[in-house]
Amino acid sequence: MAGERSKAGRRGPVLVVDDDVALRSELAEFLERMGYTVLVASDGNEALEKAQAAHPSVVVMDVGMPQLDGLRAAEILTLLRHTEQVVLMSGVPEQIAAAAERQGIAALLLTKPIDLEALLRIVDSLTLTRRPAAAGT
Template sequence: MGGIRVVVIEDDLDMRNLLEAVLHQSGYEVFTAVDGRSGLELTRTAQPDVVTVDAGLPDLDGLEVLRQIRGFSCARVVMLTGRTHPADQEAAFEAGAADYIIKPFRPRDVRARIAALLQPSNPNAGGQRASE
């Protein structure tokens, strides 16, 4: 898995640390941000393959972060959220999310779903870093 970069945009410290640990154990290079604005900047500079975005960030709505990422990156974006309404999930996919995971979740499920997104046979796996 060497060389796979993941940006985690999550304001909850425990959740951010959990995601960082699980993804790092999977061999990914992990970068973290505590809010939407710093997450957008980190996504621009790190040029990740995958970005996880909490839907309920303190400064920008997660959907807005997703929309802005779509403006400059082909990274696969996974929304992590407590929002369970089907309209929220639909909005995320329409805005360009590759996956939508509802909290609470099992860490191994997040790891497996990110690995699946990175498989060449996955239609959402075709993104490239902006510099490529």
């Protein structure tokens, strides 16, 4: 699977946002291995800047972050149409789901620890609908 993907043309870009450097770099590395062009940001503000410049297909973002948290950043990103879809990650998804509903964000929510297969399926499906021509198969 990995080999197959890495031969295909780069897809994306996907923006990975997390303030924890270990998590951010592993996640970026994984998505790169899966054939995506990956951008990284360490907080909400940086994510907004990068998203405005690069218009990523998907933003995978942590919720709890300094300065600008994931929920607020997701709201802004969707409003400004900097991206098609935001995927939020959280260790306490129940609370975040309630908060997201209040703020009117239709974000996809992944529970930490992250199930990488699930994440990949989501990212794949999101990028496929956007750019079916770029699919590797």
